[in-house]
Amino acid sequence: MNFQELRDLQPIARKKLDERLAGNPDVEIYGDGYRLSGDYFRRQTRVVLRNSDIIDPLNIEEYIAMDGYRALADILEKEISPANVVETMIEAKLRGRGGAGFPAGRKWKEAHDYDAERKYVICNADEGDPGAYMDRHILESDPHAVLEGMAIAAYAIGADYGYIYVRAEYPIAVKRLRAAIAQAEERKLLGDNILGTDFCFHLELRLGAGAFVCGEATAMIESIEGRRGMPRFKRHRTAHKGLFGMPTIVNNVETLANVAGIYRNGPEWFKSIGTAGSPGTKVFALVGKIAEPGLVEVPMGTPLREIIYNIGGGIKDNKKFKAVQTGGPSGGCIPEQFLDIQVDFDELVRIGSIMGSGGMVIMDEDDCMVDIARFFMEFSVEESCGKCTPCRIGNKRILELLNKIIHGDGRERDLDYLKELSLVIRDTSLCGLGQSATNPVLSTLKYFEDEYKAHAIDKKCPAGVCKALKHYYISDACVGCGLCMRNCPTNCISGEPRSKHTINQESCVQCGTCVNVCPVKAIHVE
Secondary structure, rough: OOOOHHHHHHHHHHHHHHHHHHOOEEEEEEOOOEEEEEEHOOOOOOOOOOOOOOOOOOHHHHHOOOOOHHHHHHHHHHHOOOHHHHHHHHHHHOOOOOOOOOHHHHHHHHEEEEEOOOOEEEEOOOOOOOOHHHHHHHHHHHHHHHHHHHHHHHHOOOOEEEEEEEEOOHHHHHHHHHHHHHHHHHHOOOOOOHHHOOEHHHHHHHEOOOOOHHHHHHHHHHHHHHOOOOOOOOOOOOOOHHHHHHHHEEEEHHHHHHHHHHEEEHHHHHOEOOOOEEEEEOOOEEEEOEEEEEEEEEEOEEEHHHHHHOOOOEEHHOOOOEEEEEEEOOOOOOEEEHOOOOHHHHHHHHOOOOOOEEEEEEEEEEOHHHHHHHHHHHHHHHHOOOOOOHHHHHHHHHHHHHHHHHOOOOOHHHHHHHHHHHHHEEEEEEHHHHHHHOHHHHHHHHHHHHHHHHHOOOOOOOOOHHHHOOEEEOOOOOOOOOOHHOOOOOOOEOOOOOOOEOOOOOOOOOOHHHHHOOOOOOEEEO
């Protein structure tokens, strides 16, 4: 395929797409394109997800119908210099959507300016945050958007080879990526002499085994090179010495999916969305105690309240909002007082959280924040590669302290230990995993200190979650039917027929069976 053939194919493919979507109640015409119907989608600004669940991801012609590969073709046909391509990215101020928010243009420029015999582009598709599935959905629903973004990045820095590092746990994404690469190569949109030019760019998939630490750039590079995925000591930036010692840029899926749109519509269009410091949109995965969970794409700077209540439908079962955890296991827990904060990279950092890849876990009044911190710390301990001492040893000590507190053995001074140790780990760990692993602890200590004190001093869990701190008792409403006594798995309930029964607290395992079987609701939890 050459430039003219691509131009001729676009209207033909668009007509076929229009015919296929005609009469589809789930899709409506929006401007010169389409969007999914319903208020849930009308309240969003879908840039990265503009083709999601609309085009067939296994049909390259439907991507071309939506102006796919037009940006790459324009750059090559007009012979725009790689330096100018880089400058456009710098002007757009696109920040990496993988979590750190590093400007993509600066990264590209460093790789472009560094002389080497070979350069590489890597797509970081190692999405491992609990409850996050933004990148997986993009790869499954619009894989060519990522391929086009990688090709433009490769042209900008002078690379001829790239890797997509994707989890083997995403079999549908892997299947569709392989199909998309084959289709693009067949039509000369990837591979040798793209669109009849001298530009060559080959892509290869590398499947990760599911290690969370491989989301860190240098650990991913180690894995691609065939070694165990462990972060490197960063003597050099990856843009200077990365994969096989050559200049390498690593961008995540959502970052690359933004690239073609910037070159189609211009950097000013991109900067007109979002905030001055964080232009564009961000895709979030709303999960947890939310009425309408799912993927949400909104402009940067959208208030948390609008995302949770106007789009997500508020808290499930009309419960009271308690906190939202952003940034996955490395993020912080944001309390109700910050519901009106504008969500962008800088504002989230200011209040002790991070953007991360875009996970948003909603919590309600029934969640215990100490137990939430323990859950995320348990994840980080499990996923630590063990290379550096602060992360390998320190996070285990924090997990032990949290377990001690929720089991009723904590003391007030343990809270000081938690904070001090968390700060040391944050400041001394080798990679981003260790440096941010204690964010859930630090943020919950800061905003929910009363819950920690209730556990450590009063030996109570205000949310009633921590089993070791639960106390079951039988009130005077007991009629002595004996149902609780007969169903108790540890035989800790005693009493005479038609008389009030009692619970032996030393034998009680807080299973809750007695509460469920009591016909008069005489058993209560303190």
